[in-house]
Amino acid sequence: MINKSLLKDWYSTIAFVISGIICIVLIFLLYNKYQDTRGFEETLKRTSTIFIGISGFLSAILMVFLAASAMRQKLYKTKIIHKISKTTQKMHNFRNIAEILFHSNIWLPGLKDYMEKDYADLTYFEVKEFYKGKSKLAIEFLQETHHFGETENLYLELKSLLMTNPKEKHIPDTLNYPIFYDNSIIEKWLEHKCGSGLWYVFGYKFGNYKESLNLEAVFERHREKILTLANTINPDMFEDSSFNEVFFSKLWEHLTKDVLPKLSQFQSYIDRKTPQLIYYLYIVFLLLTIFGVLLPITYLMLSFSVVTLIIGFSIVISTIFYVAVTFHIFLSKEVNR
Numbered sequence: 001m002i003n004k005s006l007l008k009d010w011y012s013t014i015a016f017v018i019s020g021i022i023c024i025v026l027i028f029l030l031y032n033k034y035q036d037t038r039g040f041e042e043t044l045k046r047t048s049t050i051f052i053g054i055s056g057f058l059s060a061i062l063m064v065f066l067a068a069s070a071m072r073q074k075l076y077k078t079k080i081i082h083k084i085s086k087t088t089q090k091m092h093n094f095r096n097i098a099e100i101l102f103h104s105n106i107w108l109p110g111l112k113d114y115m116e117k118d119y120a121d122l123t124y125f126e127v128k129e130f131y132k133g134k135s136k137l138a139i140e141f142l143q144e145t146h147h148f149g150e151t152e153n154l155y156l157e158l159k160s161l162l163m164t165n166p167k168e169k170h171i172p173d174t175l176n177y178p179i180f181y182d183n184s185i186i187e188k189w190l191e192h193k194c195g196s197g198l199w200y201v202f203g204y205k206f207g208n209y210k211e212s213l214n215l216e217a218v219f220e221r222h223r224e225k226i227l228t229l230a231n232t233i234n235p236d237m238f239e240d241s242s243f244n245e246v247f248f249s250k251l252w253e254h255l256t257k258d259v260l261p262k263l264s265q266f267q268s269y270i271d272r273k274t275p276q277l278i279y280y281l282y283i284v285f286l287l288l289t290i291f292g293v294l295l296p297i298t299y300l301m302l303s304f305s306v307v308t309l310i311i312g313f314s315i316v317i318s319t320i321f322y323v324a325v326t327f328h329i330f331l332s333k334e335v336n337r
Helices: 004-035 040-101 109-120 124-128 136-144 152-161 185-189 196-204 220-233 245-270 277-301 307-335
Strands: none
Touching: 004 307, 040 109, 040 152, 040 220, 040 245, 040 277, 040 307, 109 152, 109 220, 124 136, 124 152, 152 185, 152 196, 185 245, 220 245, 277 307
């Protein structure tokens, strides 16, 4: 793939150099013809009207195509924004559930004080990336002998879902629910599969954690709110759910397998750059309009030097040559994009 891409780049560069040479040669030949042949300027004047017509026709087609492409891009982004807004709202609901659990009394006595005192500046992402050696606190945390039934990682994992920036160390008093989540935090959530640890514990190991995760300690009104939020996320999956480990297993699985991947996917669509083909055709449109239409018209109206007409003809002809030999490359890049 790399070799093919490199070959196409070289092909485009060579075509551009040849087009430049053709332009220079045409200017030289036409100027010599003008110097040596009587009446050649009149021939150029007569030809210029045909040239203006052809260039104007091609420019008009390109202008309509570019306008239509811009409208398609706008409609496409509108659809994606609608989809990402729905998925973002689901993420808001997940984070709301995570916030309730994070501040609840499900944890063993002393865990919160221990984590917020000794490891207040430690994040789940730093623990997961301990091998990079960027956080001494993460290495210390992993080497420490804890006494809270291995729920310290779950505490950090829930805390990571409350963040909106991977560089954050502390959760704000009022949780932030942005219109769109920043790519950096989405990538971190996805990279470290935030929610998968909770899914694993509630789905497969809850028997080992019954003594260290007390779901009964969650207030009744908070249980109802969590169930309501889950039902809003996916009515088909959580409509008749009960507040237990099975429910939480399904909940965090849904976050890991469905919501976070979709959030990342839709976000990448939003950030997708304008296709190279559009820039390519816009430059062609600009060259045709300036040197094929405006310059000859200006020459005819203001009686400029014939050299301006010669330059305009040469640039347009070399541009058409470049398009003829490279258009398939830009087209194939767009098809395979």
